[in-house]
Amino acid sequence: MNSLLNCFVPVSEFKSYEDFKENFTINVPDKFNFAYDVVDVYAAQQPHKKALVWCDDNGNEAVFDFKDLQYYSNKTANMFVKYGIKKGDNVMLIMKSRFEFWFCLLALHRIGAVAVPATHMLTKKDIVYRVEHADIKAIVCAMDDYVLGEVDAAYKECDSILKQRMVLGTDREGWINFNTELEAASESFKRPVGEEATNNSDISIIYFSSGTTGLPKMVQHDFAYPLAHIITAKYWQNVANEGLHYTVADSGWAKCIWGKIYGQWIAGSAVFVYDYEKFSANKMLENTVKYNVTTFCAPPTIYRFLIREDLSKYEFSNLKYCVVAGEPLNPEVYEQFLELTGLKLMEGFGQTETVVSVATYPWMEPKPGSMGKPSPMYDIELLNAQGNACEVGEEGEICIDTSFSNPPGIFAGYRSEPERTADVWHDGYYHTGDMAWKDEDGYFWFVGRADDIIKTSGYRVGPFEVESALIEHPAVLECAITGVPEPVRGQVIKATIVLTKNYKASDELKKELQDHVKKVTAPYKYPRIVEFVPELPKTISGKIRRVEIRDKDKEE
Template sequence: MNTPTHAPASKAPSAQTDCFVHDRLPTPDQWPKLVYPPELRIPDQANLVDVLFSRARAQGHADKPFLRSDRITLSYADALERVNRIAQVLTEDFHLVPGNRVLLRGGNSIGMALAWLGVVQAGLVAVATMPLLRAKELGEIIDKARPSLALCDASLLQELQAARDQGGLLGTIVPFNLMNEPGSLAVLSAQKDGHFTPCPTAADDIAMMAFTSGTTGKPKAAVHTHRDVLAACEAWPRHVLKARPDDIVMGSPPLAFTFGLGGMLIFPMWAGASVYYPSVAYTPEVMVKLMNQVGATLCYTAPTFYRQMAPFAKQLGVPSLRICVSAGEGLPDATRQLWKDATGIEMIDGIGATEMFHIFISSAGAEVRRGAIGKVVPGYTARVVDDQGAEVPHGTVGKLAVMGPTGCKYLDDARQANYVKGGWNYPGDAFVQDDDGYFFYQARADDMIITSGYNVGGPEVEDALLKHPAVAECGVIGLPDEERGMIVKAFVVLRPGHEAGEALVKSLQDHVKATLAPFKYPRQIEFVGSLPRTETGKLQRFKLRQS
């Protein structure tokens, strides 16, 4: 095995004359140690978007499909011309300079993908935001990121305009996905010739700022450089995913979420593959039907959505599908087996973090072990440690610590000291590692339930409950209890045809006792119509605790 090397500081001068983000990065003593395998070679001067398009051209993919929808398909060459036109608009019409932030607001669409690429091609900093955010939440992001301009899907203008009207520090809003409207990105871009020299960014210049999806309250801004994203391309996509140029990618994670940005844009570009963006909202049935209609071969979504798609996949079949990736929240083994029964496909599970850009523990195919997320992705190192950072024996619950070619760099946030300690990244998850190097997710570290001295991971109780025929969805938390310290409580969404009541409570409790150690059963069960989730599908257990 090659010995990793610490990356030297970039020798290339920064091209970003606006130093707002650079000046607000953590102090050097708070940085993660960025460790690169010797075979990873990223030039000191590198523009992420230019590298990806140049790679596609060098591999003969210029005329291959890249961005697809039900209305249009763009080749890599077509997309590059449109990206260059957008970069021209931003730099020539609005006089933006490298390092300026551009807020992006939109769902998954060709327009959103082109806008993101155009921003980064121009040396600007992409600040993508979730489509469902309201004016107050957008205002908080604007106040933190101080964008010079916003590119917004025409269907989502109202909340962004409201955020500006409420005093947000935001100037011009340029709508996209709007044709023939004066001032729209399409009309402005049509006036350009598509000849644009990519900004000669240093590899350590800032490419993007990603706001965390808010499972634990107020979001934080994670900063990633051009080098970070290119290094991520050489880790999980190369060693685990192994996408091919003939792959057609579909999925639900938003481009504003790094799971979606990697899976639904950056990693397909790296592989020379294509991505399909729907013009309609995905439902489980719609996604399965569209997979078959477009011949999708690779799918990204969250465990809950796979569970909901399974009956449709079993009924309709998914003959073109070959790779299914689950991330964003813990994958219950019950869901993995349900999907495998429906499709014959062994899902790729993975854990990543906005702060790390993408997945760092994962396994595929024959390497999958039931109940485990997988092994550490080549290029990264991971260990399970105690509160003092010392590695615990295999089989012991502890906190996950990770080091590799990407790491956490929060923008102007005291919480950096909680995430990075001694150069290691602490994503906040409790894990067990076995003797074979497999990592088993237990819970978010602050979600561990300690009842009568025993550790109980909410996800394992959820997995047990999901195996009961009455349960559609569930969430498990710990509640304070004078006698036991904490007790296990489950919030359960029932499948149609099942009636809430004491008899079902007992049935569910007995089911868990028969599946897990009896002390792990939920002493309280509350039946609810739905569970609180982020836009990316993550269960918000902190909201359950507040209910």
């Protein structure tokens, strides 16, 4: 076994979830740095081991082994240093799904600088906010006229902070041509020592949270963070040594890091990157089969589109394992995917602030709609409004006990916002803001964000249960359940619905959907208001922004 795999125990050596939960540990070496201690070790021991498989919709493809990644990330590090990037500097990466993202991320780790991944959908206002609040010294962009224009506009307002702009593969006034500089840079980069070396507690990456409510937070993670994704990759996604893992996510949000680098490479699996401009379920399926993807991870929205394709056309013999996260999985989607592929979807839960913290692990039989059970090294309690542990079946907030120690992978606080950090991390617990209940077998069931819970006529209604009921109806492609203020009941339940292509909005369909919910779940949970829309408001990471629907309703 490769020496890198010695920092965790293979799945096969645990006899049960209970054995896993009790006995799993992660060995965290001092001054761990993923670029040197994982990528460079592979480059020395197995230089031609496949690491990254990339393709796009224009027929372009590229395959990189670990020796390639060492070579290109060394050159990228030298390029960054040439333009003034040093240990502790923050560099924003707006790179969509370009393979150069991996060069940059590793290069920043080598220097001890901080990577700040960002989506290509940011506006000038978003970019200015991020530059000013995160003290961004440089931005690297993929070639995209919209993105480049927004960065140029933002630069005029924050050029005293933002010193360098780099763009992939083109010459542009005021910008550094990334590819030209990369080609000219040296391929040798020595690991810093002394004060320039990284420590485990140094910040390595900052995510701007997707912001389902309020302005996005700056979530900080340290240099030990990649090791915690062993739990994510090996034990939840069940990636295989010499396999190929595909997580559907572009480089701008945390799910990319969950599924396209750290834990997968430590466990010996290559990662697959499909760089598409517009989502197509058909093309995604074709590439999954063409490149022999062995493990797959996507949010529920993606699976809802996949099951509407003719899956009998695709040969899935290489696909062995599928997981789902991002939002709760509707049981109807689980059942249809199982029927069409024979694969059970294994759900997981985590946040930008953590690695996977509740999941359905390989030793467990999935319960459709349940997140699973707590991860090892994560002591999780459901706490009620009084701060007491909940009984079986009682709803409470998912909280992580940090009274004795911080579990691996938990964030290092919100940058420059101690008050905001203290709001969610106090009395020995990190408060996730997500509500759930636990059944008699110890499985957790998601209810909703604390802000999303609807209080109507004395009842508390979580949006997920009603959304799951609606999704069972063939007319419903996507939906969001929210509460609308009402003087008698406090709130009434509203359904905002995107219809499938064979259905049209009508009063008759509205009543049919309301009656359907009354039959599937408790009658008082049916939506008294139904609105049909072409699409739902979502965050940059694809999560439904119920807050936007609520705000719109309040204005009206």
